[in-house]
Amino acid sequence: MNTNKMLLAIALGLALTACNKDQAADSAGEAAQAAGEAQEAATNAAATGDAQAAATAQSAADAAAAAADTAANAAANVGGTEETRRDDLADAAEQSADAAEQARNAAEEANAAADGKNNTNGQ
Numbered sequence: 001m002n003t004n005k006m007l008l009a010i011a012l013g014l015a016l017t018a019c020n021k022d023q024a025a026d027s028a029g030e031a032a033q034a035a036g037e038a039q040e041a042a043t044n045a046a047a048t049g050d051a052q053a054a055a056t057a058q059s060a061a062d063a064a065a066a067a068a069d070t071a072a073n074a075a076a077n078v079g080g081t082e083e084t085r086r087d088d089l090a091d092a093a094e095q096s097a098d099a100a101e102q103a104r105n106a107a108e109e110a111n112a113a114a115d116g117k118n119n120t121n122g123q
Contacts, residue, residue, distance in 0.1 A: 020090040024075035027093035031064075031071035034100035038064035041107035044116035053114030057107040064103035071096035 038061035045057035074093040078086050 020086040021075070021078045024071075024078045024090045024093040027090070027097040028068070028071040028075040031068035031093075031097040031100035034097070034104040035061070035064040035068040038100070038104040038107040041104070041111040041116070044118075045107070045111040045114045048111075048114040048116045050114035053110045053116070057110035057114075060103045060107035060110065064100040064107065067096045067100035067103060071100065
């Protein structure tokens with residue numbers, strides 16, 4: 001491999017690492033936001049006095065927080081690993097963000113079932 005090809009391969013590898021890091025960081029941010037919204041929905045459900053809805057919403061909020069932690073851990077480990085592992089970690093962060101968003105939706109549905117107030121973000 002000549003020097004130009006080697007430099008191009010290194011540059012491409014660095015670009016892919018940066019892309020994976022950005023993707024994983026974005027996913028971790030989305031998961032954290034979803035976890036915060038889920039907790040807000042759980043707090044709103046608790047304020048209604050409906051114990052079952054509050055418990056359901058809090059359980060969903062806890063699941064969202066756990067998914068957000070998983071996404072953050074995956075994002076933190078993207079750098080410094082081989083390409084396949086970086087891809088897997090970025091995918092894991094994205095899947096965890098999806099799980100956090102689904103848990104947020106469940107918390108918001110439990111809150112709505114208890115006629116709780118809407119989250120401040122209108123979702």
